[in-house]
Amino acid sequence: xxxxxxxxxxxxxxxxxxxxxxxxxxxxxxxxxxxxxxxxxxxxxxxxxxxxxxxxxxxxxxxxxxxxxxxxxxxxxxxxxxxxxxxxxxxxxxxxxxxxxxxxxxxxxxxxxxxxxxxxxxxxxxxxxxxxxxxxxxxxxxxxxxxxxxxxxxxxxxxxxxxxxxxxxxxxxxxxxxxxxxxxxxxxxxxxxxxxxxxxxxxxxxxxxxxxxxxxxxxxxxxxxxxxxxxxxxxxxxxxxxxxxx
Amino acid sequence: xxxxxxxxxxxxxxxxxxxxxxxxxxxxxxxxxxxxxxxxxxxxxxxxxxxxxxxxxxxxxxxxxxxxxxxxxxxxxxxxxxxxxxxxxxxxxxxxxxxxxxxxxxxxxxxxxxxxxxxxxxxxxxxxxxxxxxxxxxxxxxxxxxxxxxxxxxxxxxxxxxxxxxxxxxxxxxxxxxx
Numbered sequence: 001x002x003x004x005x006x007x008x009x010x011x012x013x014x015x016x017x018x019x020x021x022x023x024x025x026x027x028x029x030x031x032x033x034x035x036x037x038x039x040x041x042x043x044x045x046x047x048x049x050x051x052x053x054x055x056x057x058x059x060x061x062x063x064x065x066x067x068x069x070x071x072x073x074x075x076x077x078x079x080x081x082x083x084x085x086x087x088x089x090x091x092x093x094x095x096x097x098x099x100x101x102x103x104x105x106x107x108x109x110x111x112x113x114x115x116x117x118x119x120x121x122x123x124x125x126x127x128x129x130x131x132x133x134x135x136x137x138x139x140x141x142x143x144x145x146x147x148x149x150x151x152x153x154x155x156x157x158x159x160x161x162x163x164x165x166x167x168x169x170x171x172x173x174x175x176x177x178x179x180x181x182x183x184x185x186x187x188x189x190x191x192x193x194x195x196x197x198x199x200x201x202x203x204x205x206x207x208x209x210x211x212x213x214x215x216x217x218x219x220x221x222x223x224x225x226x227x228x229x230x231x232x233x234x235x236x237x238x239x240x241x242x243x244x245x246x
Numbered sequence: 247x248x249x250x251x252x253x254x255x256x257x258x259x260x261x262x263x264x265x266x267x268x269x270x271x272x273x274x275x276x277x278x279x280x281x282x283x284x285x286x287x288x289x290x291x292x293x294x295x296x297x298x299x300x301x302x303x304x305x306x307x308x309x310x311x312x313x314x315x316x317x318x319x320x321x322x323x324x325x326x327x328x329x330x331x332x333x334x335x336x337x338x339x340x341x342x343x344x345x346x347x348x349x350x351x352x353x354x355x356x357x358x359x360x361x362x363x364x365x366x367x368x369x370x371x372x373x374x375x376x377x378x379x380x381x382x383x384x385x386x387x388x389x390x391x392x393x394x395x396x397x398x399x400x401x402x403x404x405x406x407x408x409x410x411x412x413x414x415x416x417x418x419x420x421x422x423x424x425x
Contacts, residue, residue, distance in 0.1 A: 011340060012361040055362070057362045096358075096359070100359060100360065101414075102413045102414055103340055103413075104340060106343050106411060106414065107339035107342070108339075109411050110339055110342065110346075110402055110411075113403050114402055116316065117400070117401055119316035120304065120316055120319075121313060121314045121319070122314075123263040123264060125263045125264075126260070126263060146369075146372055150373060153373075153374075
């Protein structure tokens with residue numbers, strides 16, 4: 001029998017096993033374990049023959065199955081009335097397969113919900129106006145990188161929404177280092193605390209906003225800037241302790 | 247003359263856009279009770295349900311917001327060069343489903359169910375604001391516990407987690423009696 005090995009199609013070893021169970025018309029409630037192990041092994045061998053990389057997770061499951069299979073071949077000792085209860089590996093595998101199948105099924109329902117939601121379009125908050133945003137001078141200086149990533153994706157979103165109609169722009173390339181110099185030249189115009197939007201107000205395109213973002217990250221690293229992210233995902237900056245060469 | 251409360255609510259909803267408004271926010275800002283706020287929302291929501299309207303008020307998680315009706319989408323697609331539709335990969339959906347049904351849950355517990363490592367996926371979902379850290383488990387090493395966010399509720403059109411579909415159950419296939 002020859003079959004095509006499409007390895008990337010599977011989300012993991014459990015997904016592959018469920019596929020093999022279906023393919024070979026096995027019953028989850030009365031699993032022919034040996035057939036499953038043979039098919040699984042065959043599949044991995046084919047993948048190997050095609051020089052496909054096999055993730056370690058697939059091998060872990062294989063090792064567990066083979067251990068179970070080989071244990072059953074050994075004569076059982078009567079004294080093995082186990083002190084600690086340990087779930088039979090086969091039962092455990094079946095339970096995991098069933099649980100995984102449940103989530104696999106329900107995730108396709110969720111996917112539909114997600115697609116439906118995509119059809120409903122909202123519009124951004126109307127008050128991007130600076131005076132509406134309470135500017136807290138004593139802002140706490142904290143935040144982690146993920147807050148920044150989150151806030152940055154909002155900035156890009158706002159930017160894309162503010163220019164819904166296609167426009168053509170010449171691409172001006174600017175390096176992060178040059179941008180840092182530009183930002184430093186503007187220190188004086190900026191208030192004590194300023195938002196990322198204010199910092200990028202002279203940006204003409206997304207590339208420039210990103211360069212500005214990278215420049216501000218570098219300034220944060222050099223402790224020339226400190227940042228915080230407020231509850232509206234607005235990034236606020238303040239001059240840091242180090243002043244650098246100006 | 248004082249403005250009609252329903253009209254004030256409509257105006258506020260317009261301003262906040264997709265950030266949405268909660269009953270609590272409306273109660274605080276209009277100085278009314280929570281149940282009055284809820285009634286105002288329901289009334290307004292009903293009036294937008296009519297076929298004469300192209301926008302509707304949805305209620306996902308804690309927040310109510312204006313959105314264009316799904317039927318408008320195909321026209322929006324013609325109007326704009328590309329109306330972006332983001333999508334989630336199969337592994338992202340599976341991970342989200344597990345977090346939503348089992349939360350609070352640790353990374354190791356999710357990996358046990360999926361059979362594959364989920365570290366990167368959890369970070370990605372966190373960066374997309376679909377899941378968040380909700381605390382620490384008492385298990386050794388005090389691993390981080392994850393749960394879904396308001397953004398998740400919004401993205402999947404859910405009012406609360408109770409609205410999640412029931413997990414499918416396994417029925418033993420009927421034995422053929424006449425075999």
